[in-house]
Amino acid sequence: MRFSSVFTALSAVTSTLAQQTYINPVLWYDLADIDVFRKGNQYYYSASTMSFSPGAPILRSGDLVNWEFIGHSVPTLDFHDTAYDLADGKQAYVRGIWASSMQYREYDDTFYWIGCVDFKTTYIYKAKDPAGDWSKVGEIGTCYYDCGMLFDGQNIYVAYGNTKISVAQLNNDFTQKSTTQVYSSSITIEGSHMKKINNNYYIFVTQPASNEYVLKSSSGPLGPYEFKIFTKAAASSVQGSGNPHQGSVVDTPDGKWYYLAFIDAYPGGRMPVLAPFVFDAQGWPSLKQANGFAIANPYPVTPVPVKSTTGIDSFTGPKLSPQWEWNHNPDTTKYSFASGGGLILKTASATKDLYHAKNTLTHRILGPNSTATIALDISKMSSGDQAGLALLSDNSAYIAIRNGLVILQRDLTLGAGWDTLSTGRQETSASLPANTKTVWLRLHADIAPSGSHQGSFSWSADGKTFKVLGTPYVMNTTYYFFIGYRFGIFNFAESALGGQVTVKSFELALGSK
């Protein structure tokens, strides 16, 4: 082969790769308050989860576009308050894990997570392997609100605050050494992400929920900082969504820079969108194109496929797959894995209120619309127990089995203080065939912000023929609850504990089924 033909073949491969483009959102899952960084050729992504447990999910990617769940930084919401356990009649909706930060520290080859809980205390967790076990390092009795951590050699800095931005310096044992206000803004800014790039210190901040600014200092981590716009009301490709904002920046091994931000796109929540950006000669970063999120950009690096978001989970154990989160801390004595697969949910609360029932297992809804189907062994349910599949948020509906009927309950609401306002009303019910042992419950949810916002429930006694139950439920699109609608799998008792169900499988499919 002559050199020229080798060259032709190579450039053909290169141009095929260059033609591969990604579309936003890169993953249509509710994963807000993004912190992202690179270690070698792997990218890591952390997000906030409020009162869902475990908290602060970790995703990994080889290309910034294809992401998969690998674990959580906060194994249990161990925040000195039984509200996180749904105990003592208390609940912690809209509390817990807000914007926080996960970074890798080369100095001791360890991953760290830091976040403020309930505007009071900042917690720190660590792990050698981000997909493995995380443990608590300590607590700082100050709130590092919306914080971003920077490891700078041996030094540890944390930028935080709302409008007045501070930088804390931590000791090697993660106690506070000092804290200094480095900037006071005339507009509301928050969501700090601190970076050191070419000996400049940067703190990226958002003006919620539309613009992104950047603070830059060439003097040191404590400033003085100058302030400039990074991107103003950038366009999103998702019809009806808000502007990409409060993002985190990361480079590729070959020196290209990307901004991973999120869009408000209720009822589904806040999803990640990715766009390239550049630095000018003075080291000021800005988004390359104002519509950088709206266009199909080339992949940052060669695409690296990950496990599909869709498919069947048969709960083979010994642990739940990392995309699952409980509504509040679970009672770990009330769930287990059946031999041969299946998640056994024993009733863990005596209540008529789904919002106060322990051990509701949640899964993000895949957008723009998707269908969840569970197969439920109901042969060991007790009288009055309710087990089923919910469309869960502060305004909710669910399909459930109760006393041999399949029921549709709707208009459950949380009110002031995020306490239960209504446990809902039963719209309709249907009889199960005699001696039904396994029931399939299905929920199709359209979370596209410009879509119907409808959730439609159906059920089957044979897993093949599904019957629609009741009328579609229209999801609420306000953002106050922050977390987007989720699929929720539950089993609670009305009076006495003792009954159980086995969730034999959960199937997630894109679109309708």
Ligand SMILES: *[C@@H]1O[C@H](CO)[C@@H](O)[C@H](O)[C@H]1NC(C)=O
């Ligand atoms: C949507 O939820 C909010 C609380 O998050 C509530 O104030 C509002 O009334 C709800 N809207 C509808 C149409 O139910």
Ligand SMILES: *[C@@H]1O[C@H](CO)[C@@H](O)[C@H](O)[C@H]1NC(C)=O
């Ligand atoms: C659901 O999403 C699919 C893409 O996965 C789309 O083709 C379809 O139009 C959507 N359906 C509705 C009802 O929005």
